[in-house]
Every structure is written in structure tokens, then in C-alpha cells.
Amino acid sequence: MTAENKTPLLEITNLTAHYGAAQALFGVDLKIHQGETVALVGANGAGKSTLLKCVMGLVTPSGGTIHLDGQPVTGSTPATMVRHGLAFSPEGREVFPHLSVEENLTLGAMALKLRRGEQQTHLDEVYQRFAKLKERRSQLAGTLSGGEQQMLAMGRALMAHPRLLLLDEPSLGLAPKITDEIFAIIHQLSRSGTTILLVEQNAARALSGSDRAYLLANGEMVQQGQSDQLLNDPALRAAFLGAASHDSPQASRLGAAGLTNIRLEKPDMRQQNFMPAFDNAEQLKAHQLAGLQWTVRHAYEGSSFYRQQLDHAGVTPESIVSLDDLQRLPFTDANDLRDGYPFPLRAVPFEQIVRVHASSGTTGKRKVLCYTQKDLDNWTDFFARCYQMAGVTPLDRIQIAVGYGVWTAGMGFQLGCEKIGAMAVPVGPGNIDMQIQFLIDFQSTVFCSTASMALLMAEEIHRRGLADQINVKKIIYGSERSSVSMRRKISELFGGAELFDITGLTELYGPGTGIECSDHDCIHYWGDYYILEIVDPETLQPVPDGEWGEMVVTSLCKEAAPLIRYRTHDITRIIPGSCSCGNPLPRHSRIKGRSDDTIKFRGVNIYPSSLDTILSQVPGLGSEYQIHLSRDDDSARDHMRMVVERGEGVEAGRSAELIHEAVHQIKKQLLVSVELEVVDYGTLPRSEKKSQRVFDTRIQDEIV
Incomplete structure (x- = not known):
């Protein structure tokens, strides 16, 4: 049963509220499901606080209904709502200045009438989350800083062990650094399963830290949706949030909505489409034929190795007239690359080569590949396509835990990340302590690594009890095979992160030549950049779609070191038909193994x-x-x-x-x-x- 089909934890329908003759809310509808963080965004005076007070019983609605777990609670008293599992952290903190920190905290559970032992347990839990409050437990609340008072107000609300926490302007009047601390705590509460309704003027903060959001203006709901979509939609920002900028923050219709925190100068993900514009398979085949003809001619004219191979096979560029002619071309493999060291398969003059990369792991002569600027541009574009298919946006923070240097991995992940406008955290492999520190400090939302590194990180996060302090939503991994049980374990220990298996090899640009889609049952590969064949590793004859065999690739626009029927030795199968995710690009299964002895x-x-x-x-x-x-x-x-x-x-x-x-x-x-x-x-x-x-x-x- 999906969240939409479940009974909402809180459901507000057609709610109206008045202060005397002045109407503050006009037919407001809102739903929150268990475990969600929902933001309520609007300018000062939009009715946000009034809505929270109606839910908490501090203001009596003049119309409409409020249901909790499907039961009517409209007009209930605040004490009743606390007993129902609600807690409220009000705007301006409203701590009792002449009472100690601990005395303020105990007031938060007063309506529950806890025994002394239970009350102490609740106190200990709050102190564990707010170490500063424990240090100042005997200090008068009025002597605390603004940030500490906000922590006290939130701690007082948490004393009731709420099922739903109402937070009213938690960042109001706080310095940016303190605001960071407060929102880090809000995120931890969300990760630990607390349901939160967050009221904030700072739109960027609220939308970045929530699952869904409602936009309130002049007492009416003007928009709602997934928070990341609202943040990434420039038309919506212009229509409902205004067009604030660093130079003109007042341009926002929400006044002090904090929109300058949104990275407005970054490209909009939905306007950057890295998918090909093919409408059907026939258009893709026509593109592949043109690319195959270009590749054969380019290799024949530019590479002495390929000219010799093609001449020996009796193939000329003019003889390639259909995709069936692909099978007339000779195979190449890793030995050809090592034999041609240090610049194997080179088909352009040296002055056009702007970079080299090499594969990892062998003694003696490594497999080295050259790149022109166009090769790098293509690689960057289709790696950005990988991120796009995984649902990564410019608002994500991508922690890259793969190798840099002569290896292709790190550069590919970083170039694609920067192409879509996301924040790159280029850590590199290993160093578990630093990886975890950066996950917590930078609140990385995407983690990129090998499968075994992801599992190692997941185990360590679980062992240290840090799952509620990290913010990883997606894990993009490659380089190694992974089983169903291994993927499931990584996801669970990362707090439910979504996994995406990414493919690639140094010979074919590097990582990023394909990735699994959101349906997670296949790898979509970039058929507009290379042709994929599956052959029997013994006979080297093509096998029907759906049968397992060795992956063979032919590049379509690679300049410096084109590939013609390159044997990857990876075992997979082509999946026929269209994918239920709706993407028309062709598919293959995850890599099952290898046809050679490579470990x-x-x-x-x-x-x-x-x-x-x-x-x-x-x-x-x-x-x-x-x-x-x-x-x-x-x-x-x-x-x-x-x-x-x-x-x-x-x-x-x-x-x-x-x-x-x-x-x-x-x-x-x-x-x-x-x-x-x-x-x-x-x-x-x-x-x-x-x-x-x-x-x-x-x-x-x-x-x-």
C-alpha cells in the first residue's frame, strides 16, 4: 500500500480561521503521512503560524475539519493534542526565562503525567540529542543564546515523544551557522522516523530539508508538490516565489523567503536533457549506421593498426552499407591495446590528443587510451545522462569515493556531476573515517563507489549508529558484480538509499556507458554512442536477444581511439522489448561474470x-x-x-x-x-x- 492509499497521520480539509472579523485562512487542505517531513512555506503574514496553532488547539478554527489517524480532533485542547502525540515548538521559542533548562524541558511532558523514572528517560534522550542543553541543565533559560533557546524549545517538544512535531520558524533570528545546526538536528529527527510539519520563511532551507511542501500565500494554498521538484522548477519559482537574486533579494513575492540560498545561477535539470531525441528504434538504427560508417572510415584512414586489420578482413569503408555488415568486421581485444602500447588504436594526430587514461591492475604494459576534446565532451554528456536517469538534480551533493588520477573513474563521476550542476565532493577511495565525516558534515545526498566500498561504508555506518545523521538518498556504484542480497543489505544499512548500478570500461571512454533505471531491473546503455553485440565466447557468433554471452562493443563517434568489435569479456544479455520505465534506450542485464580469467x-x-x-x-x-x-x-x-x-x-x-x-x-x-x-x-x-x-x-x- 502506497503512502497515498494509507490513512494520513494528519488531514486538514477546507480549514478556515478568523481573528475577529479578519480572516486568516481560506479553505486550506493539507495531508501528512507517517514518517514524512512536510514544509509549509510562505511570507510573513501568509497564515502559516495560524495553521499550526489550529492543529495544536491554540486557535479554534471557524470552519473545516482536522483529522488525526482518521479521527476528528477539530477544536481539541492543546493538552488533548499532546496526549494524541503532537508537540509544538513555537515561533520565537517562548521559553520560560526564569526557569532552568531542565525545568523548561519537564514542562514539555507535563500533559502526559509521566512517572519520575519515565520522565528521566525522556530527559536523557533529549540530552543525548542536544549535548549543549545537558551542559546547561541548571542554567536559567533566559541566559541562553538564541540558538540554544531554539534547541531548548525543540527539546521541550520532544519530551512528549511526539508522533507529529510542529516546528514554527526554527531559524527565525538565528545566525547562518546556528541555522545549519538546527536544520542538521531537524534532518536527524526526520531520519529517525519523526513526522514533522515545518513552517519556514526561508524557502530554500524548508524545501531542501523536506519531502513535500505546500506554498501558502494570503491564507490560501497556491501550490504543492515534491520539494525537490519545486526547487528545480524556475517557472514555479518565478510564479509563486518571485525571482530573487543576490542583487535584488526583494524581488521575491515572499519577501524574506531566503531564496538567495537557492543556487539560481545553476542550470535547471529539466531544461538540461541529456537523453537522445529518438522517437523509435528505426531512428536509432539509422543513427548507428551513420556512426558505424564514420567509425570504420575514420579508423581506416587514421590508424595503421585498423587499416591492417580491415585490409586483412577484406573490408573497406565503402563496403559498410547496413548494420548487418558489422559482423564482417574483425574483433579487437585487450591484447591489441597492450601490444600497441603506449598509444594503441590511435587514429588522430598527437596534437589533437588532450588526455590519456589507463586501466588498473596489470603488470607490464597497461591498457592506455587517448582522448580528444570531443571525446571528453561526449563522455561528460553521457555521464550526466547517467545522473539524469538516476534522478540526480543540481540540488544534490555527490560524494565521489572512486579512484582519481590515471584511472577514468573519478574524473568521469566528477565531470558528469559538474555538468548537471550538482555539488561534487571529490574524496577518492578508501579512508573510511573521512568518508563518514564528509557524509555527516557535507550532508551528501549521493554516494558513488564500488559495490564493495558501498557495503563496507554501510556496515561501518550501522556499526557506529550514524544512519540518522547522514542524508544519502542514492548510491551509484560500479566496477564489480553485486548480488541481490548485497544490494539489499547496502540499501537497508544506508537507511533505505536507492541503488543504481553503473557500467563502463576505460576502453569505451570510462564509467558511465549505461546505468540501471528507476525500475531497477536492467541497465539502459547508450546505443547512440556505441553498438552492443552479444556473442558466444567460444564461437564468437552472435546469440539471440535474451541469451547470455560476451559483450562486444563498437564505438560510433570516438575520435582518438575508436573501438571496432572490442571484446569486453563481460557476460550479459540483451533484454528485448521496451522498458516499463518508459525510456526508449536499449537494455542489457547486469554483468554476470567474465569469459576470461580476469579477477x-x-x-x-x-x-x-x-x-x-x-x-x-x-x-x-x-x-x-x-x-x-x-x-x-x-x-x-x-x-x-x-x-x-x-x-x-x-x-x-x-x-x-x-x-x-x-x-x-x-x-x-x-x-x-x-x-x-x-x-x-x-x-x-x-x-x-x-x-x-x-x-x-x-x-x-x-x-x-
């Missing part, structure tokens, strides 16, 4: 051939080994254990020496730590066929 361990690609090389350089070790990959359920960390044979005739007494040297070389050359065990020669199984050397138990349930 992805803590964000690093490791090739068994690299381990062969390292072990062969340690005198005394044999050639047979096994790799066991596992994941610790408690710490969410991946572990690699290697079992290696000693060489024939090598004494067992040398095992400690051999382990030390092998572990050191693996750490030095592959940048990963392993646990290594040395066993006697001939211990590990031999086979006439290819011996199984990699045992990966990290993912044990389904990926979809």
Missing part, C-alpha cells in the same frame, strides 16, 4: 598470467597455484588467499622465506595484499584439461 579484486583487475610471472620470479616456488576469493560478511571486505606449491625438491623449512618474498612482490607489483600458503610439491590437483585455479565465493546468489 576483479578491490577495484583492481588482476590477470592470472601476471601472478604466473610473479611466482616464477621467486626461486623455490612451483608453477601450480590456486586463488580463493571470499568476502567477510561482518567487515564486507574481500579477501584473497593463494595456495602455492613449493618447487620440486625444495625443503619445507624454506616456506616462511618463500611466503614473505611472494607476498612482497604481489603487493609491490599488483598493489593488493594476499594471504599465502605454501604446500608440498604435487599437492594441488592436475588435469588433462585446463585446471581450475580461481575459486570465487564472493557472490553466491542471483544478480537479478
Whole structure:
């Protein structure tokens, strides 16, 4: 049952209120469901406080009804409303200046007639949330600062353990820094499940800190909706909130509504559409054919490697006349990139190259890719498309916890973030303490990382009991496979965050070549930037849509290092038909595994051939080994254990020496730590066929 179908916690219908002959409210309707934070925004004198006082029983409505859990409570006394689970923190704080902090707090639960022990429990809970109040528990309330008095007013309201907390202008008259503290506390209350009706003149603060909002003007509701949509709609701001700016704050029809806090200079997400303008599949195919023809000609004329490959296959640019001709083109793979080091597949002059990136993890020659400025612009645009599909807006704060430098990940996430106008928090990978500190201090709303990093963070947030202090709404992760149970655990421990699996590879620009949609049952990939084929990894023949196979990609507009039928070795399947989310772009399943022996361990690609090389350089070790990959359920960390044979005739007494040297070389050359065990020669199984050397138990349930 959706929130709309449930009985609202509070429902106000056609409410009117008068002060003598003057009417303050004109037929106001409002609903709040359990667990929501709802903002009521309007100028001074709009009727906001009157509405709260009618709900609390401090003002008797002249018409309309108020229902709590479906039961009528119109005209109830304040004490009755407290017993029903409401609490009110009034405008101007209204603390009792000649009473101590603790005496003010106890008044908040007076209507409940608590026993002494229960009252102390409520006090302890308030003091835990408001440490400053505990320090000043015996101090007279009138001697507190404005911010401390606001905390006292909120603490007094929380003494009643309210089901619905009414907050009237909590930031009124407070310095910006103190306002930050107050709204951080409001956010924590919301995360912990408290239902809040927030009245605020500061529109930016109120809308940024709420789920839904109502705009009140001259005693009437003039607009309502999701808070983020109201903030992101410039037409709505102009129509109902005015057009305040740094130079002309008075232009807002809401006067001191605080609209200068909205980042008006940033682009509107809904006016920035990064989706292609294709109406149907035929238009996409026509675009792909034109892109394929351009790519083949560009590669043939600009790359000696591709010219040789195409000539050998008997293909000329003029012979590409339909998409079916794609199958006539030769395959390329990672070996071609390494063989062409340091500038493989280069198809433009060096003076047009503005950047290089490299893949992670192999010894010897890395896979290096070149970029022209147009390549970077395209990458930035379709990465912004990923954020758009995930529902990220310019109001989000995106904490980027992936690698920077020569690797593509960090740059891709940041460029796309800045393209849509969101705030980037470029932390980079690792450093859990700093990651958590920034989540709390910066109130990041989107967290970007590998799947294992997201799980590690989720476990640590849960262990430290910080879920109600963070504001992460979405997690965008990639680079590793993830199971259904792993995703569910990450979401739950992050307080219900929505997960989006993002795909990509360095050879094809970097991350951001596709992302799952809001229906969370597929990956939409950018068919206007590359063609995706699924082939049988043994026969290299195409497989029907819906069948699992190896992903092969061909770029359509990549200049510096175009790809023609590049074997990614990732196993997936094309999902036929249209998506229920309504987006027309083609789809594939989440990555199921790989068709080669590549190991992805803590964000690093490791090739068994690299381990062969390292072990062969340690005198005394044999050639047979096994790799066991596992994941610790408690710490969410991946572990690699290697079992290696000693060489024939090598004494067992040398095992400690051999382990030390092998572990050191693996750490030095592959940048990963392993646990290594040395066993006697001939211990590990031999086979006439290819011996199984990699045992990966990290993912044990389904990926979809």
C-alpha cells in the first residue's frame, strides 16, 4: 500500500480561521503521512503560524475539519493534542526565562503525567540529542543564546515523544551557522522516523530539508508538490516565489523567503536533457549506421593498426552499407591495446590528443587510451545522462569515493556531476573515517563507489549508529558484480538509499556507458554512442536477444581511439522489448561474470598470467597455484588467499622465506595484499584439461 492509499497521520480539509472579523485562512487542505517531513512555506503574514496553532488547539478554527489517524480532533485542547502525540515548538521559542533548562524541558511532558523514572528517560534522550542543553541543565533559560533557546524549545517538544512535531520558524533570528545546526538536528529527527510539519520563511532551507511542501500565500494554498521538484522548477519559482537574486533579494513575492540560498545561477535539470531525441528504434538504427560508417572510415584512414586489420578482413569503408555488415568486421581485444602500447588504436594526430587514461591492475604494459576534446565532451554528456536517469538534480551533493588520477573513474563521476550542476565532493577511495565525516558534515545526498566500498561504508555506518545523521538518498556504484542480497543489505544499512548500478570500461571512454533505471531491473546503455553485440565466447557468433554471452562493443563517434568489435569479456544479455520505465534506450542485464580469467579484486583487475610471472620470479616456488576469493560478511571486505606449491625438491623449512618474498612482490607489483600458503610439491590437483585455479565465493546468489 502506497503512502497515498494509507490513512494520513494528519488531514486538514477546507480549514478556515478568523481573528475577529479578519480572516486568516481560506479553505486550506493539507495531508501528512507517517514518517514524512512536510514544509509549509510562505511570507510573513501568509497564515502559516495560524495553521499550526489550529492543529495544536491554540486557535479554534471557524470552519473545516482536522483529522488525526482518521479521527476528528477539530477544536481539541492543546493538552488533548499532546496526549494524541503532537508537540509544538513555537515561533520565537517562548521559553520560560526564569526557569532552568531542565525545568523548561519537564514542562514539555507535563500533559502526559509521566512517572519520575519515565520522565528521566525522556530527559536523557533529549540530552543525548542536544549535548549543549545537558551542559546547561541548571542554567536559567533566559541566559541562553538564541540558538540554544531554539534547541531548548525543540527539546521541550520532544519530551512528549511526539508522533507529529510542529516546528514554527526554527531559524527565525538565528545566525547562518546556528541555522545549519538546527536544520542538521531537524534532518536527524526526520531520519529517525519523526513526522514533522515545518513552517519556514526561508524557502530554500524548508524545501531542501523536506519531502513535500505546500506554498501558502494570503491564507490560501497556491501550490504543492515534491520539494525537490519545486526547487528545480524556475517557472514555479518565478510564479509563486518571485525571482530573487543576490542583487535584488526583494524581488521575491515572499519577501524574506531566503531564496538567495537557492543556487539560481545553476542550470535547471529539466531544461538540461541529456537523453537522445529518438522517437523509435528505426531512428536509432539509422543513427548507428551513420556512426558505424564514420567509425570504420575514420579508423581506416587514421590508424595503421585498423587499416591492417580491415585490409586483412577484406573490408573497406565503402563496403559498410547496413548494420548487418558489422559482423564482417574483425574483433579487437585487450591484447591489441597492450601490444600497441603506449598509444594503441590511435587514429588522430598527437596534437589533437588532450588526455590519456589507463586501466588498473596489470603488470607490464597497461591498457592506455587517448582522448580528444570531443571525446571528453561526449563522455561528460553521457555521464550526466547517467545522473539524469538516476534522478540526480543540481540540488544534490555527490560524494565521489572512486579512484582519481590515471584511472577514468573519478574524473568521469566528477565531470558528469559538474555538468548537471550538482555539488561534487571529490574524496577518492578508501579512508573510511573521512568518508563518514564528509557524509555527516557535507550532508551528501549521493554516494558513488564500488559495490564493495558501498557495503563496507554501510556496515561501518550501522556499526557506529550514524544512519540518522547522514542524508544519502542514492548510491551509484560500479566496477564489480553485486548480488541481490548485497544490494539489499547496502540499501537497508544506508537507511533505505536507492541503488543504481553503473557500467563502463576505460576502453569505451570510462564509467558511465549505461546505468540501471528507476525500475531497477536492467541497465539502459547508450546505443547512440556505441553498438552492443552479444556473442558466444567460444564461437564468437552472435546469440539471440535474451541469451547470455560476451559483450562486444563498437564505438560510433570516438575520435582518438575508436573501438571496432572490442571484446569486453563481460557476460550479459540483451533484454528485448521496451522498458516499463518508459525510456526508449536499449537494455542489457547486469554483468554476470567474465569469459576470461580476469579477477576483479578491490577495484583492481588482476590477470592470472601476471601472478604466473610473479611466482616464477621467486626461486623455490612451483608453477601450480590456486586463488580463493571470499568476502567477510561482518567487515564486507574481500579477501584473497593463494595456495602455492613449493618447487620440486625444495625443503619445507624454506616456506616462511618463500611466503614473505611472494607476498612482497604481489603487493609491490599488483598493489593488493594476499594471504599465502605454501604446500608440498604435487599437492594441488592436475588435469588433462585446463585446471581450475580461481575459486570465487564472493557472490553466491542471483544478480537479478
